Amino acid sequence: MLNYAYPETLVDTQWLVEHLDDPNVRIIEMDLDRNSYDAGHLPGTIFWSVFAPLLSNFGTNFDPTVMEKLLSDSGITNDTTVIAVHGSSAATSGFIFWLLKILGHQDVRILNGGRPKWQQDGLPLTTESTVVTPTNYCIKAIDNTLKVSSAEVKKSIKQSDCAPRTARSNRILLDVRTPQEYQGEIYLQEPPQENERAGHIPGAINLDYELAHNEDGTFKSVSQLQKIYRDLGITPDKLIIPYCAVGGRSAHTWFILKYLLGYPQVKNYDGSWNEWSLLPDALIQT
16 A cells, blocks of 8 residues: 555555454544544444543553453454544544554554545445444553653753753654644643643654645655655654654654654654643743
8 A cells, every 4th residue: 555664554445344344353433522423433433532541641541451441342352453543633543553552452453544534435424333242352561662751752852051962863852733732822722821831842843743644634655754754854763752732643643654654763752742741840942
């Protein structure tokens, strides 16, 4: 599929049509609330909320007991092929993919273009609730190499007064939020209030994650993606650390860099601005 590094991690609508009745395939859609899902979703889809139990106070909830229950209640076994589908925001499919990879799930794929592309192709939606038989999912290991902590992010900031400017040139902090969020005009979803600290991590490069998509919501070609990132110095020889507001958009960019372009060193900062802005000693630029 368009010469991506790992094309098997994407499926198109035709593939999914042919596998809707496959008992080893489970479709997951994530969103802020159920309104869009309840109005119409792909047949057989399970809904996950962006919030509890997936998010903790500062980042993603990796409690094995909690995650095993979520996966088991969703009818997922360790051998299930999980298809991540987004509704209103493309970021959620990337977040599902990243989360399951950290939990050690082997076969995770993204529907290219998500539910919007499904609808554009004239395929049917349903409002019927999906009934599944609970399983007994077992998380064998958490892969912490796919994410970074705030402490590691602090080490990546170029401190020109204390060290040579080239000391951290092998690392890129990539802010994938909107320019308004990056510049401090927006805090999470609205203008900052009272003591809310808006802006960006010092030295971070800004690139809105949406720029990686075509008009129909599918991913751009390898050559287009390579140009987008390399024009900003985001190259495969560096450690790339994407972040956003709560780790979803940055997980999506993590997927693009690692699985579509084959970058060997990409780690998501899932604490993102939700955590960074509340750290009393965290440096902030606007």
